[in-house]
Amino acid sequence: MSNLRRPGGLEGHPEWETALAEIGPDWNPAGPTVWQRHYATVRELLREENQTDVLPGVTVHGMDIGRFVHRNRQHTVWTGLMDGQSERLEQLGITPLPPEQETPAKARKSGSGAFERGVAALAQYIARTGSVTVPRGHVERLEDGTEV
Structure with a gap:
């Protein structure tokens, strides 16, 4: 997949491009793949566990997805997310913290x-x-x- 995501990776293969477009935008995420992996793991956990809160320290496949959720809810991080990332988190019920509720710096x-x-x-x-x-x-x- 990483070869197909590169510029020109689908060149000469319009049928591949069509097949991947049918999958949706997830096959070629706009942001870093690490963010996408964490997001997909959080999405699956929330779907399976039928819960809305994931605390820091909750790990799945070695990824601290609780920390991922907590970090992305911080106002300063939320406002810097790439296009579509905040919307995707909101679809999962994850919303930004008000600036006054952020964890103060130690x-x-x-x-x-x-x-x-x-x-x-x-x-x-x-x-x-x-x-x-x-x-x-x-x-x-x-x-x-x-x-x-």
């Missing part, structure tokens, strides 16, 4: 991560010993009592 922790603690411990060790060579197994106690 705030970055300032100075509390493992890397930051390691840097602080190294700086403290250098200030105390004057060396950047830390013996294996050495534990440095930070001012807040954390041991690194």
